[in-house]
Amino acid sequence: MPSVCFYFQVHQPYRLREFRFFDIGVDNDYEDVEKNRAVMQKVAAKCYLPMNALMLELIKRHQGRFRISFSMTGSFIEQCLEYAPEVLESFKKLADTGCVEFLDETDNHSLSFIFSEDEFRAQVARHRKRMEELFGQKPRAFRNTELVYSNSIARIAEDMGYDVVLAEGVDSILDWRTPDFVYHPEGCGRIKLMMKNHKLSDDIAFRFSDHSWEHYPLMAETFAGWLKGMKGGSDVINLFMDYETFGEHQWADTGIFDFMRALPDFVLADPDFDFLTVSEAADRYPARGWIDVPYYTSWADAERDISAWIRNDMQKDAFRALYECQFLAARVDDSELLEDWQRLQCSDHFYYMCTKSAADGNVHKYFSPYKAPADAYVNFMNVLADFRIRLLAKVGQ
Amino acid sequence: MRVLMLGWEFPPHISGGLGTACLGITQGLTEKGVDLTFILPSMKDDGKSQSEAKLRSASGVPISHALKKAVEQVRQQKKHDEFTELLMRPVNARLHPYGYDYSQSVDANAFNGDDIAEISHFHGGYKDDLMDEVYRFSTAAAAVVLEENAKKKADVIHAHDWMTYPAATIASRLSGLPFVAHLHATEFDRCGDNGWDVIYGIERDGLHAADHVIAVSERTKRIAVERYGVPEHKVSVVYNGAFLNEDIPTFEIPEAIKNEKRVLFMARITFQKGPEYFVEAARLVLNEMPNTRFIMAGSGDLLPRMMKRVAELRMGSQFHFPGFMRGKNEVYRMYSMADLFVMPSVSEPFGIAPLEALQCGAPILISKQSGCAEVLPAALTVDYWDVRRMADRIMDCLNYPVMAQESLRQCQADLQLLTWGRAAEGILQAYSHVCPNA
Numbered sequence: 001m002p003s004v005c006f007y008f009q010v011h012q013p014y015r016l017r018e019f020r021f022f023d024i025g026v027d028n029d030y031e032d033v034e035k036n037r038a039v040m041q042k043v044a045a046k047c048y049l050p051m052n053a054l055m056l057e058l059i060k061r062h063q064g065r066f067r068i069s070f071s072m073t074g075s076f077i078e079q080c081l082e083y084a085p086e087v088l089e090s091f092k093k094l095a096d097t098g099c100v101e102f103l104d105e106t107d108n109h110s111l112s113f114i115f116s117e118d119e120f121r122a123q124v125a126r127h128r129k130r131m132e133e134l135f136g137q138k139p140r141a142f143r144n145t146e147l148v149y150s151n152s153i154a155r156i157a158e159d160m161g162y163d164v165v166l167a168e169g170v171d172s173i174l175d176w177r178t179p180d181f182v183y184h185p186e187g188c189g190r191i192k193l194m195m196k197n198h199k200l201s202d203d204i205a206f207r208f209s210d211h212s213w214e215h216y217p218l219m220a221e222t223f224a225g226w227l228k229g230m231k232g233g234s235d236v237i238n239l240f241m242d243y244e245t246f247g248e249h250q251w252a253d254t255g256i257f258d259f260m261r262a263l264p265d266f267v268l269a270d271p272d273f274d275f276l277t278v279s280e281a282a283d284r285y286p287a288r289g290w291i292d293v294p295y296y297t298s299w300a301d302a303e304r305d306i307s308a309w310i311r312n313d314m315q316k317d318a319f320r321a322l323y324e325c326q327f328l329a330a331r332v333d334d335s336e337l338l339e340d341w342q343r344l345q346c347s348d349h350f351y352y353m354c355t356k357s358a359a360d361g362n363v364h365k366y367f368s369p370y371k372a373p374a375d376a377y378v379n380f381m382n383v384l385a386d387f388r389i390r391l392l393a394k395v396g397q
Numbered sequence: 398m399r400v401l402m403l404g405w406e407f408p409p410h411i412s413g414g415l416g417t418a419c420l421g422i423t424q425g426l427t428e429k430g431v432d433l434t435f436i437l438p439s440m441k442d443d444g445k446s447q448s449e450a451k452l453r454s455a456s457g458v459p460i461s462h463a464l465k466k467a468v469e470q471v472r473q474q475k476k477h478d479e480f481t482e483l484l485m486r487p488v489n490a491r492l493h494p495y496g497y498d499y500s501q502s503v504d505a506n507a508f509n510g511d512d513i514a515e516i517s518h519f520h521g522g523y524k525d526d527l528m529d530e531v532y533r534f535s536t537a538a539a540a541v542v543l544e545e546n547a548k549k550k551a552d553v554i555h556a557h558d559w560m561t562y563p564a565a566t567i568a569s570r571l572s573g574l575p576f577v578a579h580l581h582a583t584e585f586d587r588c589g590d591n592g593w594d595v596i597y598g599i600e601r602d603g604l605h606a607a608d609h610v611i612a613v614s615e616r617t618k619r620i621a622v623e624r625y626g627v628p629e630h631k632v633s634v635v636y637n638g639a640f641l642n643e644d645i646p647t648f649e650i651p652e653a654i655k656n657e658k659r660v661l662f663m664a665r666i667t668f669q670k671g672p673e674y675f676v677e678a679a680r681l682v683l684n685e686m687p688n689t690r691f692i693m694a695g696s697g698d699l700l701p702r703m704m705k706r707v708a709e710l711r712m713g714s715q716f717h718f719p720g721f722m723r724g725k726n727e728v729y730r731m732y733s734m735a736d737l738f739v740m741p742s743v744s745e746p747f748g749i750a751p752l753e754a755l756q757c758g759a760p761i762l763i764s765k766q767s768g769c770a771e772v773l774p775a776a777l778t779v780d781y782w783d784v785r786r787m788a789d790r791i792m793d794c795l796n797y798p799v800m801a802q803e804s805l806r807q808c809q810a811d812l813q814l815l816t817w818g819r820a821a822e823g824i825l826q827a828y829s830h831v832c833p834n835a
Contacts (some may be wrong), residue, residue, distance in 0.1 A: 022730065024717075025651040
């Protein structure tokens with residue numbers, strides 16, 4: 001009896017304002033408040049509010065048989081509180097239905113695990129606290145920033161008490177296996193691993209409105225048919241995607257809302273099918289094997305690795321410079337500085353510096369507030385220079 | 398004395414180093430009582446001239462069929478003459494090598510007929526169609542020269558850099574006025590030995606057609622003589638100047654960064670300015686003095702490569718790229734913040750930037766391949782390619798501010814002599830070679 005597992009990623013970065021060389025040592029106001037507010041309010045109107053309303057409608061209509069999972073970053077929640085509190089309220093309403101699970105991740109949407117396990121654990125712990133306070137849930141499932149994953153991340157997640165961890169279903173890792181079962185990560189004990197079915201997920205997230213795609217326009221009935229075709233060869237079909245897919249990446253006029261409105265009906269029409277949240281699926285299905293991921297994978301770009309954030313020299317240099325501040329940051333106890341320190345770690349800053357071309361380059365460009373990757377680098381380094389000066393001054397005191 | 402000047406830049410209409418120099422030269426000459434009209438391809442409507450010289454745009458000028466034909470004739474004639482010129486040059490360059498003198502036969506009014514062929518239009522600056530603009534400018538500027546000369550008889554045509562040499566050549570042929578070519582930079586300075594032969598050709602033709610040449614330094618004169626074959630006696634050296642009475646605003650260095658040391662590079666980020674040597678020297682300095690801050694201000698075709706290199710060397714947290722400075726005030730502010738200004742130019746005909754740095758109180762380290770080093774004997778110099786020595790020099794200046802200050806003090810004293818008035822005197826001297834009543 002296969003289950004469908006929807007997990008939606010909800011994230012908005014704190015975009016930096018243009019921070020010039022002359023601002024170093026003068027101004028410690030890094031954020032582009034106007035832009036962040038505008039984006040948040042725009043996406044709230046186009047995506048978060050209508051999609052949350054739709055999710056609530058579906059949950060009520062199907063009387064608990066439609067179930068979904070969310071993971072939302074701290075920077076999203078903080079910007080919500082500031083610019084669109086009604087969005088957070090609508091998420092709380094979803095949480096109250098009991099059909100929605102919230103996952104844990106790094107609070108700052110950071111790549112901290114690469115550099116510092118301590119920093120990583122602190123960020124996850126902060127996120128866990130936030131989830132408890134906001135939604136009254138103690139997350140049992142963990143997904144790392146941008147689905148970045150490796151054996152060691154699974155090990156830390158297990159150590160932190162999680163029951164299940166998520167990863168991209170990278171073809172080269174899975175080899176002959178399918179992502180549609182629950183697995184165990186190599187080198188771990190009881191923690192389970194669920195992997196994204198990238199074909200079906202990306203059919204919705206990326207190809208839905210692609211006119212050159214052979215299955216365009218994608219109908220809910222067709223998609224449900226594909227799912228049903230997997231009966232017998234799968235336990236759980238993991239559809240992981242950005243929540244902003246609905247109404248923001250794919251605009252309302254593509255029919256994406258209608259697609260989602262109709263999909264549960266078609267899926268649930270077959271009594272063999274149901275929807276589960278991440279932990280529910282991990283509880284119900286036994287692990288069918290061990291998956292060994294000795295290096296980092298992620299859900300980004302064609303490479304499905306961390307090259308979207310750390311590949312070219314600008315990115316590597318910026319990373320180095322950022323995490324050089326770690327030891328200083330550990331010595332200060334200033335809430336403003338620490339807040340900046342956390343926000344600067346947001347992986348999006350490095351994503352903007354990516355210089356890949358072709359299709360992936362266009363995706364990076366779509367998300368970037370900068371004209372060019374080099375602008376992102378220069379601006380970030382200026383901010384970092386100022387931040388470091390402030391840190392040093394504080395430590396010196 | 399009436400001078401018709403042809404230029405490609407003039408503040409505020411596109412202003413690089415060339416524009417600054419043109420402004421200084423016109424100011425200096427005007428103060429000496431010279432009646433001066435400056436002709437450039439286009440002018441912004443709102444732009445107010447900073448000088449007393451009359452500015453004239455070569456855009457919107459009606460060009461008659463007669464003029465077009467005459468210009469074409471000059472060009473054709475020139476082609477025919479190439480062989481003749483070759484034969485004649487050893488005899489005497491001051492002879493007109495072009496066979497006949499148009500000024501005897503052509504009345505300027507003959508070009509002002511009703512048969513307008515076109516109205517000239519230029520956007521100025523350095524865009525992709527620069528060559529086309531240069532070509533068309535030669536006709537339009539000639540029209541303006543003829544008109545101005547008819548209004549009031551002029552004494553000399555003075556043209557700045559290769560973009561205006563073809564125009565000056567034609568205007569000189571059609572008006573009979575002598576042509577003085579001012580050499581601010583050559584293709585060899587800009588591109589080393591990998592220059593574009595078309596530009597080299599234009600420069601060479603211009604310098605040979607000119608009745609006299611003004612070079613901005615001995616270094617540049619040497620290039621004109623050795624690489625363009627210009628007879629030595631035809632070249633005068635006139636150094637650029639500084640705007641000494643300009644008010645330099647003072648800037649407070651923010652408290653938080655007062656204790657930092659800053660080393661500044663500010664120029665177009667191109668081959669000529671040697672940015673890569675600065676980057677490599679920075680690496681050596683940062684190995685020893687990791688808290689030094691390096692700044693590479695400006696923009697240019699090598700900027701992406703420099704950024705890549707800095708990132709590669711993992712020194713982006715100490716090496717900044719603030720981009721093109723927005724306005725004079727930011728330029729001054731940048732200089733004022735610098736503990737040392739470095740100009741590692743591979744080949745700098747003169748270099749006005751170090752003078753500006755000195756005015757703002759920044760000690761300078763310049764390459765030995767810079768023309769201004771000839772007039773700033775106390776300046777710290779280094780071969781542009783000697784990165785190790787450059788790094789040592791930078792560290793000396795940062796570690797021993799007293800030494801840097803002493804060099805700064807002497808350079809500032811030398812700077813007091815480098816006025817545009819002095820440059821103007823040199824230019825008048827050069828004019829006297831070609832027009833008797835100068």
